[in-house]
Structure formats: structure tokens, C-alpha cells
Amino acid sequence: MPQQEASSRDLSGIVKAYDIRGVVGAELDAELVAAFGTAFANLVRRESASVVVGHDMRESSPGLAEAFARGVTEAGLDVVSIGLCSTDMLYFGSGYLNMPGAMFTASHNPAEYNGIKLCRAGAAPVGQESGLAEIRAEVERGVSSEGDGHGTVSERDLLGAYADYLRNLVDISGVRPMKVVVDAGNGMAGHTVPRVFDGLPVEVVPMYFELDGSFPNHEANPLDPANIVDLQVKVRELGADAGLAFDGDADRCFVVDERGEPVAPSAITALVAVRELGKAPGSTIIHNLITSKAVPEIVAEHGGKPVRTRVGHSFIKAEMARTNAIFGGEHSAHYYFRDFWNADTGMLAALHVLAALGGQQGPLSELTSEYVRYAASGEINSTVVDQDAKLAAIKESFGAREGTRIDEMDGLTVSLPDGSWFNLRASNTEPLLRCNVEAPTTEAMETLRDDVLAIVRG
Numbered sequence: 001m002p003q004q005e006a007s008s009r010d011l012s013g014i015v016k017a018y019d020i021r022g023v024v025g026a027e028l029d030a031e032l033v034a035a036f037g038t039a040f041a042n043l044v045r046r047e048s049a050s051v052v053v054g055h056d057m058r059e060s061s062p063g064l065a066e067a068f069a070r071g072v073t074e075a076g077l078d079v080v081s082i083g084l085c086s087t088d089m090l091y092f093g094s095g096y097l098n099m100p101g102a103m104f105t106a107s108h109n110p111a112e113y114n115g116i117k118l119c120r121a122g123a124a125p126v127g128q129e130s131g132l133a134e135i136r137a138e139v140e141r142g143v144s145s146e147g148d149g150h151g152t153v154s155e156r157d158l159l160g161a162y163a164d165y166l167r168n169l170v171d172i173s174g175v176r177p178m179k180v181v182v183d184a185g186n187g188m189a190g191h192t193v194p195r196v197f198d199g200l201p202v203e204v205v206p207m208y209f210e211l212d213g214s215f216p217n218h219e220a221n222p223l224d225p226a227n228i229v230d231l232q233v234k235v236r237e238l239g240a241d242a243g244l245a246f247d248g249d250a251d252r253c254f255v256v257d258e259r260g261e262p263v264a265p266s267a268i269t270a271l272v273a274v275r276e277l278g279k280a281p282g283s284t285i286i287h288n289l290i291t292s293k294a295v296p297e298i299v300a301e302h303g304g305k306p307v308r309t310r311v312g313h314s315f316i317k318a319e320m321a322r323t324n325a326i327f328g329g330e331h332s333a334h335y336y337f338r339d340f341w342n343a344d345t346g347m348l349a350a351l352h353v354l355a356a357l358g359g360q361q362g363p364l365s366e367l368t369s370e371y372v373r374y375a376a377s378g379e380i381n382s383t384v385v386d387q388d389a390k391l392a393a394i395k396e397s398f399g400a401r402e403g404t405r406i407d408e409m410d411g412l413t414v415s416l417p418d419g420s421w422f423n424l425r426a427s428n429t430e431p432l433l434r435c436n437v438e439a440p441t442t443e444a445m446e447t448l449r450d451d452v453l454a455i456v457r458g
Contacts, residue, residue: 014115015136017428018127018314021106021115024060028114030067037071037102038145039138040118043131044100045147048121050078052093054085055104056188056249058213060114065104068116069153076147081155084211085162086188086250088345091123092162095341098122105188105249108221111214123341124321127314163195169339170351172200175358178241181205181256183231185220186212189246189347196347202354207234220248223332223379225262232260242357242364244350252333253346255353257364266292269329270299270371272352276327276337277304286319286328286336288312289410290423290436294373295329310410311425317342331379331436374419375445377437382456384433387426390456391433394424397455420448424456 009032014022020036022028041051051072055061069079082093087103094101100120106113118126118135126132180202184190190209197204207230208217218227222245235243235256243256255263273285273295284305287295296306309319309328313336316328320342328336335349336342357364384390391412398404403417411425411434420439427434433456439445 011136011140015132018125018132018312019115019117020132021109021113023112024064024114028064030063032139033064033067033116034071034074035139035143036116036135037068038075039071039135039143040068040100040102041072041075041077041147042138042143042145043126043135044120045075045077048077048099050080050097050099052080052082052090052097052099052101053104054082054090054093054101056086056213057084057186057191057211058104058106058111058114061104061213064114065102068102068104073151073153074147074149075145075151076149077151079151079153081153082158083155084188084191085158086192086347087117088251088340088343088347089158089162089192090117091119091341091343091345092165093158094119094121094123095343096158096161096165103249107249107251108219108223108247110219119343123343125314125317127312130314130318159192159195162192163198166196166345166348166351167200169337169348170355172202172351172355172358175201175355176361177201177203178354178358179203179205179238180354181207181231181234181238181240181243182209183207183222183228183243183245184209184250185222185227185246185248186210186215186217187220187246187248187250189250192250192347193246196351201358205234205238205240207231215248220246222247222252222254228254228256228262231256236260242354246346251344251346253335253350254333255350255364257368259365261365263364263368264292264372264376265329265331265333266295266376267368267371268333268349268353269335270295271356271368272329272335272349273299273304273327274302275352275356277302280326283326284323286316286323286325288316288330289413290331290379291329292372292374292376292438293421294371297373298371308409313344374438374440375442377435377445377449380435380437380449380453381427381432382435382453383431384456385431387431387433391424391426393455394452416448418444420444422448422452424452
């Protein structure tokens with residue numbers, strides 16, 4: 001196959017730590033995506049003769065997925081197109097079919113964006129250190145392939161198989177009836193939730209299930225409190241048992257209790273960890289360094305082995321594989337399961353929550369209160385020109401305090417003698433420092449938070 005024309009673009013702006021993402025037309029177009037397809041085929045050709053490809057509901061997604069497939073087939077590999085799907089459904093396809101995969105989505109980013117999440121066969125991660133840097137370098141220098149250019153494209157519907165697989169992992173058919181409001185944010189949960197919940201003792205009240213990549217109602221990013229207000233109002237209005245909010249590609253799930261109050265992802269991590277430890281006592285549970293310290297405490301109390309990692313799905317998936325962990329959770333509402341090829345799936349986490357809720361008579365707020373022990377700030381972003389200088393200033397200031405422990409696994413984590421701690425780390429993509437603070441009391445948390453931000457923003 002002849003060498004493709006070299007890209008004249010610097011791809012550092014769109015090839016991120018864990019995926020490829022940019023503004024369609026300005027940063028990402030069909031020609032470039034086809035080159036990514038060929039480079040990906042070159043990366044995985046020794047492990048598979050086929051690649052599974054799926055896409056979300058964004059207007060640009062079908063065309064970009066088609067361009068990627070063209071690049072793959074020109075490199076001589078076949079493509080199995082599964083069409084509209086959530087990111088975790090693409091991971092399911094990669095595991096179920098044992099093929100490398102490519103998902104076209106920009107998750108919660110605005111409508112003008114799109115991107116590619118890549119994985120190897122069995123949903124194994126592809127990040128900067130596991131193939132993404134290699135793909136970028138190959139595309140930048142002008143990708144070429146030894147393939148014969150005769151790959152084929154076939155179509156396959158995996159929605160039913162995906163739903164059945166999840167329902168077999170968590171059986172909620174025998175629990176008490178529940179009313180659950182689900183906000184799909186006009187994203188892919190509007191496609192997957194109806195099939196997954198069909199026939200279960202759950203009355204689903206749908207919000208914004210229409211697939212619309214322009215996100216006409218609110219951003220499909222439940223991490224921003226503004227985007228779950230509609231869900232909170234509806235849960236209170238209907239007296240529902242719970243509310244679920246998914247992001248655009250439906251790999252993350254946020255939970256709201258019967259009062260309309262958000263349930264911290266750390267509490268969900270602890271709840272699911274306890275359930276998984278019930279199936280496999282003594283197993284390892286992964287948590288990133290921003291989850292509440294209640295998570296490792298509760299895991300240890302239930303006989304599990306907590307393991308702390310950096311933030312980011314490629315790190316967690318690698319650690320899941322290394323330790324044979326049964327489950328892992330992040331503060332951002334990504335939940336990873338050994339039974340799901342170590343990949344993240346918000347839908348499976350949601351089923352666990354509903355199984356726990358429906359298996360007893362108390363409200364969700366009472367159930368999840370067992371897993372909340374500390375006051376947390378949530379993630380606070382500060383625009384900072386010189387991130388390294390601010391981190392150094394924090395290290396100098398807090399390092400001088402007696403009894404303080406500092407580690408630099410991911411940014412700067414500072415632990416104080418009273419049980420308070422904070423993490424400060426730089427964004428991979430923006431001039432931001434991200435701050436998370438936790439303490440035994442709200443007053444202590446607010447004091448520590450203000451001390452840290454005074455230095456960061458001063």
C-alpha cells in the first residue's frame with residue numbers, strides 16, 4: 001500500500017492522554033481519521049484480523065466512523081460495525097468478540113467536538129504509554145501499511161447481547177418495585193437504558209432520551225451540578241426512589257437519592273466494592289487517589305485489599321489487570337469491573353445500586369449514608385499559567401508543617417495529622433490546577449480548602 005500523505009498538523013493538541021479529541025473540521029476531519037484508522041490497524045494487526053467500530057449520536061460520528069473503517073480496511077483488516085452504541089457497549093463488543101475497538105465520541109464535550117477512544121482486544125486500554133503515542137507519531141510522519149487493502153466491512157447488532165450480559169451479572173428481577181428517573185442528556189443512554197431495563201421491576205421515567213448531539217437541554221456532563229438540576233427536581237416531584245444521570249457516551253453514571261441529593265461517586269464505589277467482595281471475598285479493589293479515604297477503609301473492613309492508583313482509565317485498567325482486581329472506582333463516576341474485561345461501565349454500576357436499594361426497604365439516602373464518613377470539597381479548578389511554580393509553592397508551604405506527609409504519585413497529595421488531605425494536580429489538556437480536599441468535618445475541609453486556594457490563586 002502506498003504511503004499516505006503526511007499530516008502537516010501538530011497532533012499534540014488532539015491526541016490526549018487516553019484518547020483522541022478535537023473540534024470537527026478545524027482539528028479532526030475524515031482524511032485525518034482515516035490515517036488514524038490505518039495507524040491503529042498497524043498497531044493491532046498482530047493480535048487480530050478485525051476491528052470493532054461504534055459511534056455515538058453526534059452528527060459527525062457516522063461519517064468519521066466510516067472514514068476510520070476505510071483506513072482500517074485499506075490496511076487489510078476487516079471492520080465489524082456495531083453502529084450506535086455507548087462507550088461501554090463498544091468495550092463489550094471488544095471483549096465479547098475479542099477484537100480491538102474504536103469508539104467515536106467526545107463524551108460530554110460540546111457538539112462541535114468529536115473523538116476516538118481506542119482499545120485492544122478484550123477491551124485492554126490504549127493510552128499514551130500503550131500505543132497512542134506510537135499512533136500519533138506514525139500519522140504525523142505519514143502513515144503507510146503493508147496491508148493488501150482488501151479488508152471488508154460488516155454490520156452487527158450487539159445491543160441485545162450487551163443488555164443480556166449486564167443483566168446476568170446483576171440480577172434485579174426479584175427486588176421490590178422501584179421508580180427511577182433517568183436523565184440521558186440526549187446521549188447514548190437513551191439508546192441503551194430501554195433495552196437493559198426492559199422487563200425489570202423498575203419503572204423508568206425517561207428524561208431527554210431523544211438522541212441529539214446538539215444537547216438541546218443541557219450539557220451531557222453530570223459532573224457539573226448545573227446539569228443534574230432537572231433530574232433532582234423530577235425525582236422530588238415524583239417521589240421517585242432514585243435518579244440516574246448519564247454522560248454523553250453513557251460510560252459514566254451519577255446517582256441522585258430520593259431527596260434529590262447527589263450521592264458521591266466515592267460512596268457508590270464503596271457500595272459496589274462491598275457487593276463485589278461478597279461474591280469474591282479477599283479480592284483487590286482499585287481506587288484512585290482522589291476517592292474518599294472511606295473507600296479503602298471500608299474495603300479493608302470487609303476483608304478486601306485496597307490498591308491506590310493515579311487518576312485515569314488507562315492507569316486503572318492496567319492496575320486491574322496486574323492485581324486481578326474485581327472492581328475499581330474513580331471520583332469521576334467511572335466504575336471498572338473484572339467481569340466486564342476490566343473496562344468501565346456506568347450501566348453495570350447503576351444495576352448494582354438498584355439491586356442494593358431494591359433488596360431492602362429503606363430509602364437510598366439511608367443506604368448510602370453507610371459509605372460516607374468525611375466532608376469533601378469536590379473538584380475545584382483554578383486557571384494557572386505556571387502550574388509547576390504553584391505546585392512547588394504548595395509543597396514548600398505544607399511540607400514545613402509538622403506531621404505532614406506528601407506524595408507525588410499524581411500531582412501533589414498532602415496528608416495532615418488531623419486526617420485531612422488534599423490533592424492538587426495539573427490538567428492534561430488545559431492551564432488548570434485541579435484541587436480536591438477532604439477532612440473529618442465540613443469546617444476543617446473548608447479551612448484547608450481556603451488555605452490551599454489562597455496559594456494557588458494568590
